[in-house]
């Protein structure tokens with residue numbers, strides 16, 4: 001902590017003077033250079049969300065291509081080789097470039113606002129993580145454009161993805177894209193953990209943290225514990241393929257099942273990494289639109305944590321047909337069914353909240369209701385496939401495709417769309433259209449169910465997944481055509497959503513600071529927030545700190561206004577501990593990301609890339625951390 | 636993105652964007668690596684028309700080989716198919732893992748009939764007098780070219796970028812993408828089978 005007296009403080013400053021000084025110190029300069037070097041969590045968060053939605057659209061186009069090819073038996077629209085790439089790209093893109101990043105992106109924007117601070121912890125790392133994520137996405141899509149897209153499925157099982165059968169660089173592109181996205185995901189997870197633990201507004205003790213923030217905290221821990229497994233796996237895969245190590249070669253003492261264990265040790269928590277943030281969004285939306293706090297706050301938090309812990313004890317249910325010992329299968333059946341308990345608990349808490357509240361059926365809330373219906377169906381089929389005899393029948397059939405789209409789209413995309421409608425005014429300062437919103441919800445909800453429900457039946461009729469065509473003698477053609485037509489309805493809904501989002505961002509009606517009458521701190525500042533988020537940092541004395549009069553929130557003062565400064569607070573009680581500098585804009589994260597990109601892509605071709613590529617990386621890191629003599633460098 | 640951008644830098648952005656799209660389109664077209672799972676029958680028939688020198692060494696490949704972009708030496712998919720054919724057709728029973736046996740070694744740095752694709756194709760297709768059987772009637776021309784590309788890869792001193800990696804088997808030598816011929820080069824003066832090779 002700096003000594004008293006140095007630096008200019010905000011204590012006795014007037015509103016307009018304070019605004020002028022804070023803007024000068026926190027705002028991002030205009031122009032290209034400013035855009036490339038900004039570390040503002042709001043700008044980066046918006047960028048992240050936009051990019052992730054672009055990937056959603058691209059992945060959606062791929063799914064339509066898949067459905068086009070499968071609409072008829074023996075169709076010739078897409079050849080088998082291209083098809084393999086397309087469906088691998090769809091899965092990979094949706095999981096690694098859309099679902100996980102978009103949830104973290106929402107958190108990058110919202111968490112600092114919801115805990116009442118001025119920027120995310122490690123803001124330059126945040127900028128770095130975005131560039132790395134973008135580079136990973138470009139790598140995958142450019143490779144696909146030149147016919148080198150991965151073709152081994154989104155879980156890239158060996159030996160199919162291994163050196164003997166995975167010819168060319170396709171599987172390496174997949175594995176290295178993992179490195180990019182996991183580096184960025186890990187970076188964001190660390191930022192969020194530190195922001196939540198150390199930068200909460202004074203008085204926001206653990207039992208006053210908004211549920212969305214809790215869910216992102218748990219998610220971030222899941223990321224930190226799960227992602228290393230997949231990075232180990234994908235790096236070993238690259239080593240096997242490039243330099244001929246034998247991690248997955250049984251003839252030399254390696255093990256193919258090792259891949260499956262490593263992948264699913266990450267892969268199962270992955271679905272909770274996608275789902276838990278969505279749970280947080282649902283809780284937030286439910287509370288706002290029923291006009292009361294969520295029923296059973298403590299139970300909700302405990303359920304989040306329990307889900308997070310249990311998530312690491314289920315991975316083997318993806319390997320039931322891989323030939324495991326009986327005891328193992330029984331154990332993982334039991335644990336898989338057990339996770340339905342915390343999920344069910346949360347569903348009942350939301351229902352109780354609605355029951356006791358006065359629900360207002362606006363678009364965000366409609367999406368939440370859609371989520372509940374669809375997610376419960378997905379959960380039921382989940383409990384079904386958790387049982388080994390049943391799974392042995394339907395494994396690798398369309399039943400599983402139906403199941404996981406019910407949980408992924410129902411459990412994550414529906415809440416996400418609701419969240420976009422809900423927080424859009426905060427992100428852009430404008431409202432999305434309520435009328436269009438209802439149409440969009442209707443189209444997506446209907447389209448989704450018509451598309452995916454029949455897949456359960458197809459699966460029970462024995463249609464295998466991941467096939468590029470099927471024979472006319474099979475009894476599947478009618479339903480497949482029906483599904484493909486329904487997918488058009490679904491796509492129409494999404495198209496309309498994008499239209500509404502783009503239109504509203506430019507010319508939607510202007511939003512007040514708190515359009516929904518919500519009770520969390522992000523609504524205590526203007527829409528969109530000024531670069532410094534809060535003119536004076538709020539002080540929290542209860543779970544829902546906002547009343548109808550947002551001016552009435554108590555605030556703290558005494559922060560310097562001649563450098564970027566924020567408050568750090570204690571983990572449990574959030575009592576203020578220190579005034580802390582927050583790093584300013586810098587172009588070095590971009591250079592460091594470019595150097596990492598160079599090294600990672602080069603290392604697909606030569607192991608020496610790791611040696612020579614680390615030199616530019618080291619240079620950029622030195623530039624990044626070199627003291628620049630700015631006020632932010634002071635203690 | 637909602638940050639404020641001045642109009643001049645907007646123009647720069649737009650220009651850069653257009654240039655970027657054009658450049659990436661061109662690069663994409665250049666790098667495209669389509670995988671031909673089955674060659675057009677006329678093309679594959681034409682692949683057979685290699686012209687050889689009278690002694691059966693060296694010559695020129697058919698037109699179609701250039702037309703399809705010489706894929707058999709440098710395309711990962713074809714090379715890996717070649718590797719598979721090498722095992723399936725039992726080449727290893729005489730040539731071992733490439734280091735030879737009854738037949739000559741491919742990676743000692745010595746080619747009895749020269750390292751050109753046409754020579755290798757001719758060896759496989761028509762056989763050679765000192766014990767190399769002809770495979771003309773056992774596989775398609777396309778497969779012969781794939782196999783030839785792979786055999787050439789085993790013996791190349793500089794590992795090809797597209798060379799296949801190890802198999803999921805016991806390892807007897809470094810995989811082709813590690814450049815075994817560079818490591819296992821044999822000074823000579825001649826291979827283990829002085830009786831083999833072209834008769835002068």
Ligand code: HEM
Pocket residue numbers: 060063064066067087088090091092094095099152153154155401405408409413451465466467487490
């Ligand atoms: C929006 C409309 C969507 C449609 C119409 C759709 C359709 C499909 C289809 C037809 C398949 C191929 C199934 C197979 O042959 O095995 C597939 C696979 C998959 N989808 Fe989707 N999908 C959609 C959205 C999503 C979303 C939002 C996610 C993730 C958040 C997702 C994740 C996956 C995954 C992980 C696979 C498995 C790929 C593999 O087996 O390698 N999909 N989808």
Ligand SMILES: [Cu+2]
Pocket residue numbers: 267268271314315317318
């Ligand atoms: Cu799972």
